[in-house]
Amino acid sequence: MQQLTKSWLRASDHLANSVLEANRATLAALGFNNGSRSETKQTKPNVKSVAYDEQDWTDTRTVESPEDIQTGDVVTFSKTISEEDVHSFARASGDTNRLHLDDSFASETRFKGRIAHGTLVSGLISAALARLPGVVVYLSQDTRFLSPVEIGERLTAEVEVVEVLDTNRFRLSTAVTNEDEEAVIDGEAVVLVDPTPDGDE
Incomplete structure (x- = not known):
């Protein structure tokens, strides 16, 4: 014992x-360095959401208040999947599959070259959800991976409210598309949206 x-x-x-x-x-x-956000990486917080933004990132949304979220509201988030993203994700997650990191190895696979981690790509859905007004809490996510993503591709995640489950719980369709507007991921999520804490605009 x-x-x-x-x-x-x-x-x-x-x-x-x-x-x-x-x-x-x-x-x-x-x-972030030593618990504080690096000035070289950070822009000011997006005052309309709880998310920070970088230069390469773009987002849109059709609703400005957590209390006003309803069926049909849409949020998008776009960014390029960079070499740095792939290596940082591999270190952070521990997913060091050579398919994502080793050119020679990946060239011999069905993909004929390195591809981004599927979970890294699906993270763009979380990024889009973070740009809903209020504090978004993930409750569930169903995901289908439809197509590989090459490093350097610019992607757009789109989430759309398809059902109001309760006063602050929502079911959303979720998708990530490439620059040719082809879906690489689709699925659906359920989220809880709390009001933004007092003192944060």
Whole structure:
């Protein structure tokens, strides 16, 4: 029993350290240093949402207040998937599959070259949801991966409210498209939208 307890504690410590390192890598990839946002990476917060923006990013939305969200409202978010994004995501997530990182290896696969991580690409859906007004809490996401994404492609995530489930719970269609407007991901999400905390405009 004592040996089992020691093994469990070692495994727990390893998991906690892995999560900590992944969080640190994610913060570094997003431009945070020592708990503060780097001035070279950050622009001012988008005052209409709780998300920060970068130069390459664009977004749109059809609703400005959490209380006004209704069926048919749409939010979009666009960015280019860069080499840096792929390497930062690999470090943050631990997904170091050579398909995403090794040109020689990837050239011998069905894709004939490196592709972006599917979960990195689907993260653009989360980025679009973050630009809904209010504080968005993910409850579920169903995702279908339809097409690979090459590094350097500019993508657009679009989320549309398709059902109001409760006063602050919504079901949304979710999609990511490439520059040719071809879907690379589709699915649906359920989110909870809380009001923005007092003091934040």
